[in-house]
Amino acid sequence: MFKIDESFLLLDVDVLNAEELIRVLCAKLEAAGCITSAYVHAVLAREGKYPTGLPTKPFCVALPHGEMEGVKESALAFARLNEPVVFRNMANRDESLEVKMVFLLANNEAKNQVTALRRLSDMFGEPGQLSHLEILKEPIEVSRMLMDILSE
Amino acid sequence: MSYRIVVACGAGINTSTLGEDMIRERLSKEGRGDVEVIHVLMSNIEAYEDNMDILVSMQQVYREFKCPVVIGLPFLIGTKAEKEELLNKIMELVRNLNKK
Numbered sequence: 001m002f003k004i005d006e007s008f009l010l011l012d013v014d015v016l017n018a019e020e021l022i023r024v025l026c027a028k029l030e031a032a033g034c035i036t037s038a039y040v041h042a043v044l045a046r047e048g049k050y051p052t053g054l055p056t057k058p059f060c061v062a063l064p065h066g067e068m069e070g071v072k073e074s075a076l077a078f079a080r081l082n083e084p085v086v087f088r089n090m091a092n093r094d095e096s097l098e099v100k101m102v103f104l105l106a107n108n109e110a111k112n113q114v115t116a117l118r119r120l121s122d123m124f125g126e127p128g129q130l131s132h133l134e135i136l137k138e139p140i141e142v143s144r145m146l147m148d149i150l151s152e
Numbered sequence: 153m154s155y156r157i158v159v160a161c162g163a164g165i166n167t168s169t170l171g172e173d174m175i176r177e178r179l180s181k182e183g184r185g186d187v188e189v190i191h192v193l194m195s196n197i198e199a200y201e202d203n204m205d206i207l208v209s210m211q212q213v214y215r216e217f218k219c220p221v222v223i224g225l226p227f228l229i230g231t232k233a234e235k236e237e238l239l240n241k242i243m244e245l246v247r248n249l250n251k252k
Contacts, residue, residue: 050162056229090162091225092212117170117228125231 001074002107002116004146005032006139008077018085018099019044022064025077025104034075035106042066043104053087053097057127059134060097062087063120064104071108076116076146078103080134101133119150154186155249156203157242159224160194161210168192171208171224178239179246187246206245220245 008028015021026040043066052063064087084098103120107113123129129149136142157175161168168191176189192200194211207217208224222242226234 054229090167090211090228091223113166114169114173117167118173121170121228121230121235122232124229125226125235 002105002112002150003032003034003073003075004078004143004150005075006143007032008075009139009142009146010077010079011136011139011142012082013079014082015079015085018047018062018064018087021079021081021085021102022047022104025064025079025102029075029077029104029106032075034071034073036070036072039066039070039106042070047087051088051090051093053089053099054124055089055091055097056124056130058131059100060084060087061101061103061124061130062097062099063090064102065106068108068110071106074107074109074112076103076105076150078142078146080142101130116150123149154188155205155246156200157187157189157206157208157246158197158200158204159189159191159208159210160197161191161224162194166191167210167228168208168224171210171227174227174235174239175208175242178243182243184246205249206242208242 022043023040029035043064046066047064054061079102081100084100086096087099089095089097159168159171172189172191179187205219207219207221209221210224213221226238
């Protein structure tokens with residue numbers, strides 16, 4: 001089960017770039033006790049080698065994450081950006097994608113992983129779901145929607 | 153005779169497990185117990201090169217392989233219809249293996 005807390009759902013944030021965003025989201029997860037500081041390094045290192053931008057519609061998303069190391073409690077952090085930042089495409093790292101929403105996963109249970117990915121991929125495949133996530137006003141609404149998606 | 157589908161991805165969260173899971177589900181629905189599905193890291197793909205019948209890659213491939221290659225990205229970002237289409241395509245390749 002992934003912890004989803006309003007404190008790590010950031011709506012309409014401004015950041016300079018992907019690294020800053022990853023640091024901001026990890027800081028929230030760390031403050032909530034879900035990860036240690038080792039995790040942010042793992043996520044940044046992995047993103048450099050194996051990027052996680054996805055060319056979804058109607059806008060691109062990214063799914064940064066590390067391995068299980070540094071994760072104390074599985075959690076999903078989320079950011080909706082005022083201005084997109086560049087992530088490299090997971091399928092083709094030479095391609096830059098302008099990403100508007102970021103789902104940062106921290107997972108410490110292997111068995112969670114496939115299920116969570118399947119739920120998220122169902123959402124990524126439905127432009128209507130991402131659009132809906134774009135218009136929600138309150139973190140509580142976003143948290144309900146993400147919890148619904150992950151528990152379906 | 154049994155066959156092997158290899159699903160490969162970058163690393164970490166193992167998006168290949170997603171493809172593996174969906175392909176295995178379909179194979180079992182169609183009673184294809186003779187087809188094994190495994191997931192591997194793309195960086196280790198050489199070790200399977202002579203030992204796979206279909207490669208499903210979650211990322212771009214930059215070289216030729218001896219077996220058919222399918223790009224598995226729709227498993228992650230495709231609509232339901234696109235996911236189904238991708239599974240159909242893989243199943244068609246599986247059926248063609250029989251004819252060899």
